[in-house]
Amino acid sequence: METRELLRRVAKGDRRALAKAITVLEDGSDGASKLLAAVRPPGRVFVLGVTGPPGTGKSTLVDRLIGVYRVKGLRVGVIAVDPTSPITGGALLGDRIRMTDHAGDDGVYIRSMASRGWSGGLSRTTSQVIQLMDTAGFDVVLIETVGIGQSDMEVVGVSHAVIVLLMPGMGDDIQMSKAGLMEIGDVYVVNKGDLEGADQMVVSLLSLVRTLRSRSPSVVKVSALTGDGLDRLDEAIEGMRASFSQGDREIRLRSIRGMMVEMAKGDLVEGFLRRTGPRVEELAKQVLAGKLTVAQAARRLED
Amino acid sequence: METRELLRRVAKGDRRALAKAITVLEDGSDGASKLLAAVRPPGRVFVLGVTGPPGTGKSTLVDRLIGVYRVKGLRVGVIAVDPTSPITGGALLGDRIRMTDHAGDDGVYIRSMASRGWSGGLSRTTSQVIQLMDTAGFDVVLIETVGIGQSDMEVVGVSHAVIVLLMPGMGDDIQMSKAGLMEIGDVYVVNKGDLEGADQMVVSLLSLVRTLRSRSPSVVKVSALTGDGLDRLDEAIEGMRASFSQGDREIRLRSIRGMMVEMAKGDLVEGFLRRTGPRVEELAKQVLAGKLTVAQAARRLED
Numbered sequence: 001m002e003t004r005e006l007l008r009r010v011a012k013g014d015r016r017a018l019a020k021a022i023t024v025l026e027d028g029s030d031g032a033s034k035l036l037a038a039v040r041p042p043g044r045v046f047v048l049g050v051t052g053p054p055g056t057g058k059s060t061l062v063d064r065l066i067g068v069y070r071v072k073g074l075r076v077g078v079i080a081v082d083p084t085s086p087i088t089g090g091a092l093l094g095d096r097i098r099m100t101d102h103a104g105d106d107g108v109y110i111r112s113m114a115s116r117g118w119s120g121g122l123s124r125t126t127s128q129v130i131q132l133m134d135t136a137g138f139d140v141v142l143i144e145t146v147g148i149g150q151s152d153m154e155v156v157g158v159s160h161a162v163i164v165l166l167m168p169g170m171g172d173d174i175q176m177s178k179a180g181l182m183e184i185g186d187v188y189v190v191n192k193g194d195l196e197g198a199d200q201m202v203v204s205l206l207s208l209v210r211t212l213r214s215r216s217p218s219v220v221k222v223s224a225l226t227g228d229g230l231d232r233l234d235e236a237i238e239g240m241r242a243s244f245s246q247g248d249r250e251i252r253l254r255s256i257r258g259m260m261v262e263m264a265k266g267d268l269v270e271g272f273l274r275r276t277g278p279r280v281e282e283l284a285k286q287v288l289a290g291k292l293t294v295a296q297a298a299r300r301l302e303d
Numbered sequence: 304m305e306t307r308e309l310l311r312r313v314a315k316g317d318r319r320a321l322a323k324a325i326t327v328l329e330d331g332s333d334g335a336s337k338l339l340a341a342v343r344p345p346g347r348v349f350v351l352g353v354t355g356p357p358g359t360g361k362s363t364l365v366d367r368l369i370g371v372y373r374v375k376g377l378r379v380g381v382i383a384v385d386p387t388s389p390i391t392g393g394a395l396l397g398d399r400i401r402m403t404d405h406a407g408d409d410g411v412y413i414r415s416m417a418s419r420g421w422s423g424g425l426s427r428t429t430s431q432v433i434q435l436m437d438t439a440g441f442d443v444v445l446i447e448t449v450g451i452g453q454s455d456m457e458v459v460g461v462s463h464a465v466i467v468l469l470m471p472g473m474g475d476d477i478q479m480s481k482a483g484l485m486e487i488g489d490v491y492v493v494n495k496g497d498l499e500g501a502d503q504m505v506v507s508l509l510s511l512v513r514t515l516r517s518r519s520p521s522v523v524k525v526s527a528l529t530g531d532g533l534d535r536l537d538e539a540i541e542g543m544r545a546s547f548s549q550g551d552r553e554i555r556l557r558s559i560r561g562m563m564v565e566m567a568k569g570d571l572v573e574g575f576l577r578r579t580g581p582r583v584e585e586l587a588k589q590v591l592a593g594k595l596t597v598a599q600a601a602r603r604l605e606d
Contacts, residue, residue, distance in 0.1 A: 039597075
């Protein structure tokens with residue numbers, strides 16, 4: 001199908017066309033460049049990142065949020081970074097089960113993405129898919145990341161708002177601060193709120209939040225399983241979504257900056273690997289022969 | 304301390320000097336470049352990557368392998384990629400507990416590395432630390448990765464041999480092949496060998512292995528907890544370590560290529576971020592104003 005025709009169908013809400021367009025982006029071929037060139041600047045879609053350590057219940061919370069937005073009549077896209085995919089194809093954690101929950105709902109589109117095998121990195125493709133979902137008329141895109149590693153931080157960087165999901169028994173204040181936790185969240189959610197230590201954790205987070213100067217994130221206790229506290233979480237997010245809808249420049253610029261940098265970086269690395277491929281072998285042989293250190297060889301590769 | 308003096312102490316086996324030198328590399332400052340310039344081409348150290356999904360028992364296996372090599376009188380360095388560090392600082396999975404097991408042993412050096420906050424990426428720093436551990440006279444470096452994401456694959460690329468750790472109940476052949484599992488391992492280890500399905504998994508893996516043309520990885524069943532089957536695993540690795548020691552070019556080139564590319568790529572990305580920083584804001588504003596698409600802005604950033 002021609003790029004323009006494909007995009008026209010995406011914009012009309014054709015799910016098959018959207019699926020096909022995402023596959024084109026994943027392939028990273030010429031088609032991807034053409035597709036992106038034809039996509040408009042980002043507009044209506046609100047991007048909400050959900051991150052946190054494994055086992056905190058991100059999938060369940062995302063499921064709940066889908067429900068919350070569907071009740072409001074909003075169309076929801078989900079980009080789920082598949083935590084175990086490099087090794088098992090995602091089967092281990094059984095994340096795909098939830099995909100079926102919204103299978104019959106035309107207002108929900110869920111796409112699972114494996115963090116392995118993406119030539120230019122996961123964050124580049126995520127940025128591209130967000131733009132595509134914007135074109136397809138979605139109101140909200142939820143990005144669920146596994147909360148491990150640099151690429152998650154990059155994915156979070158393209159969001160308009162970030163939820164950090166925690167649960168009782170995860171460590172004390174100092175660890176949370178040290179791990180950079182307090183730098184990224186707009187809303188801190190303590191899940192499994194019925195467990196021992198949940199209230200203490202909320203208190204700790206609230207006192208940590210008070211020490212921040214540049215912004216004041218919310219702290220909310222929920223139970224994603226029972227739905228308890230979900231209304232307060234919704235309220236916290238709605239504040240940010242309202243600012244976004246009213247054209248808050250800083251919120252919009254933040255996501256644009258993130259997408260721009262991740263796309264450029266992805267292109268850069270891909271180009272580098274293509275360009276230098278043939279010279280790697282020759283330089284490696286010189287290192288093996290003791291003529292160059294690895295650092296010297298790396299520098300020559302960069303030239 | 305002057306770089307040359309620091310390296311001299313590292314080469315003499317001074318642990319404090321090694322710790323300090325690694326910190327210098329982590330900082331990525333001018334000191335890091337000087338340090339790397341003075342390090343010799345890689346020589347004696349055998350790099351063994353251990354990867355696999357969360358929960359398969361990597362830490363326990365690494366602990367066992369340390370024991371195996373210590374009995375042989377070999378000095379062992381460990382680079383443990385900290386799975387939960389971006390959010391909790393590594394406390395969640397309690398990985399650090401094992402650090403104390405070898406605390407009194409001068410022949411073992413364990414360094415935990417957080418995947419977050421490394422300017423040029425985890426894989427670049429890992430490559431650098433391997434060279435430093437080589438200089439410090441270690442015989443074996445074990446790299447333990449969390450088995451999730453692209454950066455793990457990159458870390459695996461700097462190894463002379465790779466162990467993929469699996470356990471019963473992780474999915475079928477097709478999933479394993481699809482996930483690229485069969486591309487990376489030199490030894491496939493089925494851990495928790497006493498669980499139901501372990502023997503079946505070994506059979507499946509063996510039949511998968513037979514379909515590979517370019518190489519023939521081993522398949523071993525163990526129980527890292529009891530130590531069962533560890534002798535067979537050791538045997539499988541010793542074959543590769545012997546080839547390495549005898550100067551097998553292909554095994555040596557593989558690690559050199561990996562380190563070279565990761566270091567160059569890290570430098571490239573870091574340079575890009577530094578260089579483009581000031582222009583990001585201006586271009587993002589043009590996207591916000593609808594004058595450019597994100598793809599166009601990204602392309603201008605690359606120029």
